[in-house]
Amino acid sequence: MKAVQISRLTTNRLSLYLRCLSLLQEAGVKTVSSRELADQFHLNSAQIRKDLAYFGEFGVRGVGYYVPELKRHLIKILGLHKQYNVLIVGAGNLGMALAGYQGFYTGGFRIVALVDSSEERVKALSGTGQPVYPTRDLKRLVKRHNINIAILAVPPQSGQQALDAVYTAGIRALLNFVPVRMKVPEDCEMVTVDLKVQLESLAYHLARSDASPSRDEKRRKRTGARPVARGARG
């Protein structure tokens, strides 16, 4: 147990561990060692032990970790014992899709509404039935539904404006899909998913592999990418 600042790399891995533990629990597995977990993720077992050790001593020497117990701890650590109400800002293609994306509805996350500045999108319903409200209702919605997370899915030119609006309404956590650099207040947590950047990283690699066909041993020695083809599953 340290008093260190936890890096995002660590918290992201904790999410993966949790997901894995849920599967193990469903499968009736009672204990798991850091080594077994590591094999699932192509990680080093010390990495896993270190990640967990930031938050306490959850393991038993000679045994490993008790699956339900560690799962409980991770849920607590990640704050997933609470309910999170999510607002989507921007009801275009992406916003609407995210509203319907089933992956969000497990755990304590619930998408309660969308807002959009275009009158014609307002009063439409998302695929799963959430209503779309005009942007002017933002503050009221946040209060009424106790919203604590916003997903930004507006066009680039409205990015900063949308951020400012949700911040003013009291939201302090953002999942951002807008490919624009924005001013983010100190006390506001934002993670950005930039799909274009991800696609371009694929283009980069495709262009390389076309250009230099077969230098297999040299290629991709250490890109931080996946080492591949060992213990699969998730």
Next chain:
Amino acid sequence: MKAVQISRLTTNRLSLYLRCLSLLQEAGVKTVSSRELADQFHLNSAQIRKDLAYFGEFGVRGVGYYVPELKRHLIKILGLHKQYNVLIVGAGNLGMALAGYQGFYTGGFRIVALVDSSEERVKALSGTGQPVYPTRDLKRLVKRHNINIAILAVPPQSGQQALDAVYTAGIRALLNFVPVRMKVPEDCEMVTVDLKVQLESLAYHLARSDASPSRDEKRRKRTGARPVARGARG
């Protein structure tokens, strides 16, 4: 110019530089220094010079970088002078949305088709008019449309199967939204976007800030997160 393996962190930044250069070019700016670029991204200017130096000497001492020239170089480096034909696997909420997401249609990326295993989704059209084909057409589609990138947007239990199928069809670059660990062949580039993990990292921070209200100076000393509130824009 080095013969080093380029990290994904670097290539991702190159995409951002390119985006910024496009804006500068539109604004009629002729030259830009690494310092000016750095200010846009809350980066260190040496970082930018190093990133670029991996690929050549594009700058002019005492001047900076010529915007159109550097832009041209970055397009070449990232392989964006070529056309990329994209196939979306899985025509559920997310798949359909990604098909309609305008952000993909700039640069050389073009979504040419979707496939889905469910007969009832087949023959539907995506929002922007791409047809949905049955999975058995995959190989034929890849050949016919010269597809080189696949986006995986299937349910978790079909993830590996979908990956195997597109690999067999000849695709070597994947943008993966499936939250499952998969076996990826050596010569296949995959970037994974795990939305659940991102949301959970927000939950983590929200849970912290609720728990310990006001330790402002200590908080977030170095999480690799954004330093905030300096030169904005994108």
Next chain:
DNA sequence: TTTTGTGAACTAGTTCACAGCT
């Protein structure tokens, strides 16, 4: 003078390796 390109220094993140508990 200004700003690049880059070795050297530093910081963050990962892995090793082992003492210590069960």
Next chain:
DNA sequence: AGCTGTGAACTAGTTCACAAAA
């Protein structure tokens, strides 16, 4: 014997700081 928790060693990534070019 087996496996955790952790300091030490290592590797990757970032920033400093400066010689060299324009």
